[in-house]
Amino acid sequence: MKKLFFALALACTLQVAFAQKPDAEMQKAVDKAIAATQDAKKATKNATWINLGKAYLAAYQNPLAEITPGLDKTNFSLINKEKPISTSTVTLADGGTFEKMQFNAYDAYFNEAGMLMFLDVTKPSVPGDLLGEAAKAYLKAYELGAKEKDIDEKLQEITNNYFSDAYTQYQIGNNAKASDLFKGAADVSFTPPCSAPNQDMVYNTAFTAFNSGNIDRADEYFKKCLDIDYTKNGDIYASLAKVSLAKADTLAAKNYLATGLTAYPNNSTIITDLINLYLQTNEDPKKIVALLDDAKKAMPDNPSLYYVEGNILSGIKDYDGAFAAYSKANEIDPEYDMAYYGLANISLKKGEDLIQQIEAAETERNWEKADELSDQLIAEYVKAVEPFEKCYEVSTNETVKTVAADYLKRLCFQLRNTDSKYQAAYEKWEAILKQAKGE
Numbered sequence: 309m310k311k312l313f314f315a316l317a318l319a320c321t322l323q324v325a326f327a328q329k330p331d332a333e334m335q336k337a338v339d340k341a342i343a344a345t346q347d348a349k350k351a352t353k354n355a356t357w358i359n360l361g362k363a364y365l366a367a368y369q370n371p372l373a374e375i376t377p378g379l380d381k382t383n384f385s386l387i388n389k390e391k392p393i394s395t396s397t398v399t400l401a402d403g404g405t406f407e408k409m410q411f412n413a414y415d416a417y418f419n420e421a422g423m424l425m426f427l428d429v430t431k432p433s434v435p436g437d438l439l440g441e442a443a444k445a446y447l448k449a450y451e452l453g454a455k456e457k458d459i460d461e462k463l464q465e466i467t468n469n470y471f472s473d474a475y476t477q478y479q480i481g482n483n484a485k486a487s488d489l490f491k492g493a494a495d496v497s498f499t500p501p502c503s504a505p506n507q508d509m510v511y512n513t514a515f516t517a518f519n520s521g522n523i524d525r526a527d528e529y530f531k532k533c534l535d536i537d538y539t540k541n542g543d544i545y546a547s548l549a550k551v552s553l554a555k556a557d558t559l560a561a562k563n564y565l566a567t568g569l570t571a572y573p574n575n576s577t578i579i580t581d582l583i584n585l586y587l588q589t590n591e592d593p594k595k596i597v598a599l600l601d602d603a604k605k606a607m608p609d610n611p612s613l614y615y616v617e618g619n620i621l622s623g624i625k626d627y628d629g630a631f632a633a634y635s636k637a638n639e640i641d642p643e644y645d646m647a648y649y650g651l652a653n654i655s656l657k658k659g660e661d662l663i664q665q666i667e668a669a670e671t672e673r674n675w676e677k678a679d680e681l682s683d684q685l686i687a688e689y690v691k692a693v694e695p696f697e698k699c700y701e702v703s704t705n706e707t708v709k710t711v712a713a714d715y716l717k718r719l720c721f722q723l724r725n726t727d728s729k730y731q732a733a734y735e736k737w738e739a740i741l742k743q744a745k746g747e
Contacts (some may be wrong), residue, residue, distance in 0.1 A: 314327045328373035334433040334590035338363045345445075354452035359464060361445035368438040371413040371429045372557075379424045384416070392416075398480045417479075426476045439466050439473075439507045443496045456501045465497035465504035467493045472511065475515075487513055487614060494529070507538040527551045542572030546581050556588060566599050573603060573616040583623045593624045599677065611637035627654050645703035648695040649712065656715075659685055686726060689719050693733075706744075713740050 312476035341356075350356045373386050398417075399405050406417040406425065413431040413439040413540035418424055432438065443466050449520040451458040476488035485744060496508035497500060530551060533544045545568025552560035557681065565582040579596075585591040597617050604613050618633035631654055637647035662685040669678040700712040 312427070326603055329370055329433075331370075331433040334370050335366040338367055338434050341363040345441075352452065354454040357445045357452065358454060358458075359451035360440045361449065364434075364438045364442035364445060365462075365465075367434040368432070368442070370433040371431065371522045372427055375416075375424070375427065377424050377426055379554070380423045381418065381424075384424055399479075401481045402479065403527065414490060426475050426479065428480060429473075437492070439470055439496075440465045440492055440646070442466055443492075443499070447499065459568065460501045460503050463496055463499065464504050467502070467506060467509070467565055468499045470496065472507075474509075474512065478512075479515060483516040484522065485509060487516035487520055487522060489526060490516055491525070491529070494532075505536075506717070507533070511538065511540065511544075514547065518547070518554075523551060523554045525673045539572070542575035542578055544568075545572070546575070546577045549581060549585070553585075558585070561585060566596075567693075569599055569616075573600065573613055576619070579616065579619055580623065583620060587624075593620065594626070594629075595621050610739075611639055612646060614640070615644070615647050618647070619646040622650065622654060622657060625657070627658060630654055635658065643702045645705065645708055645712075648699035648702065649708070652692040652695040652699065652712075652715065655688040655695075658693075688725075689722055693719055693723075710744055713737050717741060 338360075340635055341360040344350045344356050345360055347356075359469075371403075373385060374579065375384065377386070388411070388628050394410045396408050396410075397405060398408045404419070406419060409418070410430075411417045411430060411432075415428045416424055417426050417428070427454075443463060446454075446459050446462045446466075449473045450456065470489050470493035474486045474493060475504060477483075477486035477489060489492045490509050490513040492696040493506060494513050496507060497504060510529055510532050514526045514533065517525035517529065526660065527548070530544055530548045533539065546563045549564040549568075550563060551562040552558070562585060564579055565585065569577045569582060582596050583593050586596060596636075599621055599642065600613055600617055603610070607613060614633045614637035618630040621627075621632035621633060631651065634650040634654075634689075637644050637650075662681050666678050669675075669681060696712045696716050696719070700709050700716065703709050703712065712739075717734060717737035720730045720737060723730040724734055
């Protein structure tokens with residue numbers, strides 16, 4: 309499954325600078341605002357509910373007061389007069405190493421440069437989902453006639469705060485809590501009058517739910533991704549397939565992958581997962597090719613469909629079928645770089661198989677067989693040169709050109725003792741790669 313996706317800046321909370329107040333005072337302010345909403349007369353006024361929303365947000369922000377990510381240790385110490393309860397070095401989910409300082413109400417994480425990266429509130433001033441309660445209060449105010457612009461602004465602030473907290477929980481490895489917070493961000497952002505629905509938060513909710521074992525929520529929110537036409541170029545279908553497999557529903561997994569393949573035939577994750585699923589269920593992976601038939605009938609001149617077919621057949625080592633498919637793609641479009649790449653890759657995959665056979669023959673001290681296989685390996689490397697050269701020649705994608713040039717450099721190095729032309733070619737491709745890197 310793909311990584312968490314963030315479209316917002318990490319330091320995106322919209323905190324107001326103020327001095328930290330005692331928790332009892334914050335609880336008293338919230339209780340007073342709640343009491344006002346229970347008064348029959350005051351409850352009909354949008355200002356009453358706006359005040360409740362403000363009270364909840366103030367309580368939410370209170371433990372951190374003026375402390376925000378981005379501070380260095382010097383400025384952090386000037387703002388925060390409290391001495392840390394403990395200090396430790398921790399490695400977080402992304403592999404980064406941080407200095408963790410534990411305080412009474414929160415933990416602070418500093419990077420190796422001494423900059424405050426994020427904060428985890430461990431003791432909120434008022435218990436409960438303060439952001440969720442604030443959102444409910446502002447939405448009630450909107451129902452009672454509060455200005456759409458004002459409520460929209462507050463809902464976006466709440467969404468951003470949810471996101472910041474969710475990211476922190478994800479970083480420290482608490483996927484379950486991160487999913488709860490991403491869900492809060494997603495749900496609030498899609499609630500009118502919020503004008504900034506955040507599709508990424510829907511995906512992140514599902515992603516962290518899956519990681520924490522909450523399969524039902526993962527299923528619900530990955531499906532919501534499809535409902536809002538957020539497919540991540542087909543990756544959502546692969547994610548839903550994984551969710552289905554976690555539910556032991558192999559048929560549903562196949563259906564998701566098959567649907568994804570027809571809609572996104574170039575998605576390598578879907579292709580790989582579909583091949584592996586067919587192999588695991590002892591079914592003929594060649595059946596997958598049939599899934600492309602309807603697309604081919606509708607788009608007979610689409611070379612990418614044949615390129616995908618080649619990838620599928622190559623993945624199950626049907627190299628003759630893959631060769632025919634890639635060749636068909638180039639017949640349709642002689643300038644299709646990836647089909648040439650596919651043709652060259654067949655020889656590389658055959659080469660990998662031959663290397664294993666050579667090693668086995670050498671282990672058995674069957675030198676004659678090893679020499680014979682080595683000759684076959686050289687022949688495959690020679691076959692790969694021309695399509696890689698063609699790929700480089702026709703491609704307009706600099707990344708593809710660089711990859712093709714790198715393969716050509718390595719192939720020619722391996723072949724340099726078979727013919728002097730390969731030594732010259734090796735030097736040519738080495739120079740091209742250096743130029744591309746600006747050396």
